[in-house]
Amino acid sequence: MIEKALTGSKKYWLWLGFCATLFGVGAAFYIDQLFNGLQITGMSRDVSWGFYLANFTFFVGVAASGVMLVLPFYLHDQKEFGKITILGEFLAVVACAMCITFVTIDLGRPDRLVNLFLHPTLNSILFFDIVVLSGYMLINIIVGWSILDAEHKGEKPRRFVKPLIYISIPWAASIHTVTAFIYAGLASKPFWLTAIMAPRFLATAFAAGPALLIIICLILRKYTDFDPGKVAIKKLSTIVTYAAIAGFFFLLCEFFTAFYSGAPEHTATLKYLMFGEGGTGLQPYMWGVMIATVIAIVLLVNPKTRYRDDTLVIACVLLFVSIWIDKGLLLVIPGFIPNPLHEFNQYFPTLKEAIITFGVWGLGCMVLTVLYKIAISVKLEVGDQEIEH
Amino acid sequence: MEVSRREFLKLAGLASAGAVVTASSGALLTGCSPLIGMEDESLNAKNMGMLFIPSRCEEGCHDCIDACNKMHNVPKHDNKDHEIKWIWETEFQHAFTEYMENELLKERMEHMPFLVMCNHCANPACVRVCPTQATFRRKDGLVLMDYHRCIGCRFCVAACPYGARSFNFKDPQKGLQNPVPNPNFPKRTKGVVEKCNFCSERDIHGQFGSPELPYCVEACANKKGSLGESALIFGDLKDPEFIEQFEKIQKDEKLIPLRRKEIAGTQPKVYYLV
Amino acid sequence: MMYDTGKIVAGIIIFLAIFSVPFWYSQVTGDAEEVPNLDPALESLKAEGKQCVESVDYMRAKHMDLLNTWRDDVVRGADREYVSEEYGVTYDKSLTDTCLEQCHTNKSDFCDQCHTYVNVEPGCWECHNIVGE
Missing domain, CATH: 1.20.5 (Single alpha-helices involved in coiled-coils or other helix-helix interfaces)
Known part of the structure; x- marks a missing residue:
């Protein structure tokens, strides 16, 4: 099957070339980081995690959201999803790979990465996270590839595939839960110390991931002969709507607990984000995200705008970007502001840091494009036959 | 469909049971932080701690900080973001953020210097989160760093409620003279986390002669002329004699013992007598 | 096909x-590169009546393992005393204070010669200083 990725239109190669360039430039700056250390980033003694881990957190959500296609298809027999489950599975694979890359580039001593496995530590959530992420990646590549291969050959999928699919469903929830526990288990960071961290992560992930899939589906429909099907997109948009509302509700719950209780440690960071107490660096993003989320929800709740492609795309782009900024700049970073001594030190990613980050995006887009190229070529070849499951 | 849904429920049941078991075993493990063994059994009963009496500090004196920085080759970087700090001075409302709004207390404490450092907690959050056991709690109660093992993930920096940990954003040699101030003590590499070690490299238990003190305590005692007047006192919190001395100071100088961020549940072992 | x-x-x-x-x-x-030869150096140490913590063959094959064990013992367990399996003598577990200070005073001859030849770069000296160098 892999040979299908080696032939393509000019546009296909141009796009791959663009992704490869992004990746190459990012890699070049990463070499700079290897030699000079993490001083090239905007991170500091106080804000010791930044853009890398924020992107890691976001993409764990994207990876987990693949399950939003797998679950309805395999458990609720929603046949419309049959054509696009593979898109969800391959998206999960790529997102997991990006997550592992983000963790690795965030390390001060990446040469010692193997220590994670030489000295496995069961009480460290980070250790667990790496284990569940690698496992999830493996499951999805095996499942996605064997089903596609079976379709390609006109056979039934191998017997081991189905149990793996069922395992992948709770596993998807576990990867984002464990990622939330990295943050939600620290008494030192009142902003993160909240029991709804994991549910909130899952809700925003199930909004951002399917929103991305809708965008991808519409792009594929426009630029390839592949038609994901109107019904599937319609159902995906319903999922996005509910998840976005749930995510926003959880955010409001955070506001209530902090501001009504008035507990100083819990309100300090929110006051910084919303009212700029201690610095206004992130304030515009906070308000921007809230406004964008509300607009997206309004567009999604109204059936007229939800079923129109142009307004749906606007809503999905708004949601995807605002959730990315929400996790990227407004969740990981402000957890460190103020610091444990109640001093306010600002953070913003440096240019080099951003270039390295988008290099990882480039890598992800490249691999995703290749995987999708294979999947779509196979789908077009076998035609519209009923998919076995 | 019926069959596969049932199949799913079985598998999901198994998977979640597995998840619960692993998670709870993790929780059990975190209940007490693992202690790393020591050959000398007599040290296992110890629990080293520090007392700090700010009222004994002389204005403008930084002998303790200077001694520590010098003896441990702590680099001095110009960029504040990349600072390495083992022991440093701050103000009351920064050391004790929970009393930030207590104007009466703040007023009385305002003029006093507050030294802050690693608290060598009995229930350290940093040790709990470290994915490689690069930071660990030794049986004599010292929370230490194995710089050979640290991967630089900075989870411990995030977990520490005291901001006591520093990450080497750049090569520490850039902030040190060449040769380093104390060639008998190693420096660190870029990319690892470091912090106060209660002078674990010294013979603090007197295994090879009369016990040595941490450099900060020694510097203060030298300045004051005697250990009895030092603003920093080091000892074993399980030693009745040391506790007696601790209580005597409280009584004589009318002081109460405070610890930073009790709310974080880490059981810090640096006591502030104020 | x-x-x-x-x-x-x-x-x-x-x-x-x-x-x-x-x-x-x-x-x-x-x-x-010329194959390194440590024998003359070892002969002269022997002539001074010195012996290594373990036999020469053992040290040739396992010195890195021994040093790693010493490192973990001292850093993680405050366990400083090493009793030689070969000779029963007690040593301080310290590369700088025991090995380099007492016998192998010329690091570039003793360590670097072979390490350069086989192209390994032990990380020790990134942090540990050689007193007097």
Whole structure:
């Protein structure tokens, strides 16, 4: 099957070339980081995690959201999803790979990465996270590839595939839960110390991931002969709507607990984000995200705008970007502001840091494009036959 | 469909049971932080701690900080973001953020210097989160760093409620003279986390002669002329004699013992007598 | 089924040629390094009546393992005393204070000679200082 990725239109190669360039430039700056250390980033003694881990957190959500296609298809027999489950599975694979890359580039001593496995530590959530992420990646590549291969050959999928699919469903929830526990288990960071961290992560992930899939589906429909099907997109948009509302509700719950209780440690960071107490660096993003989320929800709740492609795309782009900024700049970073001594030190990613980050995006887009190229070529070849499951 | 849904429920049941078991075993493990063994059994009963009496500090004196920085080759970087700090001075409302709004207390404490450092907690959050056991709690109660093992993930920096940990954003040699101030003590590499070690490299238990003190305590005692007047006192919190001395100071100088961020549940072992 | 046989064979040959560079490079270019020889140094130490913590053969094969164990013992367990299995003598577990200070005073001759030859770079000296250097 892999040979299908080696032939393509000019546009296909141009796009791959663009992704490869992004990746190459990012890699070049990463070499700079290897030699000079993490001083090239905007991170500091106080804000010791930044853009890398924020992107890691976001993409764990994207990876987990693949399950939003797998679950309805395999458990609720929603046949419309049959054509696009593979898109969800391959998206999960790529997102997991990006997550592992983000963790690795965030390390001060990446040469010692193997220590994670030489000295496995069961009480460290980070250790667990790496284990569940690698496992999830493996499951999805095996499942996605064997089903596609079976379709390609006109056979039934191998017997081991189905149990793996069922395992992948709770596993998807576990990867984002464990990622939330990295943050939600620290008494030192009142902003993160909240029991709804994991549910909130899952809700925003199930909004951002399917929103991305809708965008991808519409792009594929426009630029390839592949038609994901109107019904599937319609159902995906319903999922996005509910998840976005749930995510926003959880955010409001955070506001209530902090501001009504008035507990100083819990309100300090929110006051910084919303009212700029201690610095206004992130304030515009906070308000921007809230406004964008509300607009997206309004567009999604109204059936007229939800079923129109142009307004749906606007809503999905708004949601995807605002959730990315929400996790990227407004969740990981402000957890460190103020610091444990109640001093306010600002953070913003440096240019080099951003270039390295988008290099990882480039890598992800490249691999995703290749995987999708294979999947779509196979789908077009076998035609519209009923998919076995 | 019926069959596969049932199949799913079985598998999901198994998977979640597995998840619960692993998670709870993790929780059990975190209940007490693992202690790393020591050959000398007599040290296992110890629990080293520090007392700090700010009222004994002389204005403008930084002998303790200077001694520590010098003896441990702590680099001095110009960029504040990349600072390495083992022991440093701050103000009351920064050391004790929970009393930030207590104007009466703040007023009385305002003029006093507050030294802050690693608290060598009995229930350290940093040790709990470290994915490689690069930071660990030794049986004599010292929370230490194995710089050979640290991967630089900075989870411990995030977990520490005291901001006591520093990450080497750049090569520490850039902030040190060449040769380093104390060639008998190693420096660190870029990319690892470091912090106060209660002078674990010294013979603090007197295994090879009369016990040595941490450099900060020694510097203060030298300045004051005697250990009895030092603003920093080091000892074993399980030693009745040391506790007696601790209580005597409280009584004589009318002081109460405070610890930073009790709310974080880490059981810090640096006591502030104020 | 087989096609492009010629191209495939050529490809395999090119791959093997590149893959085996380390084995023939120095033969071809002639800049092979001289094989290090520690024997004279060891002889003179022996003449001074000195012996290593373990036998010479053991140290040749296992010195890195021994040093790693020492490191973990001292850093993680505050366990400083090493009793030689070969001679029963007690030593301080310290590369700088025991090995380098007492016998192998010339690090570049003793450590670096072989390490350079086999192209290994122990990380020790990134942090540990050699007193007097």
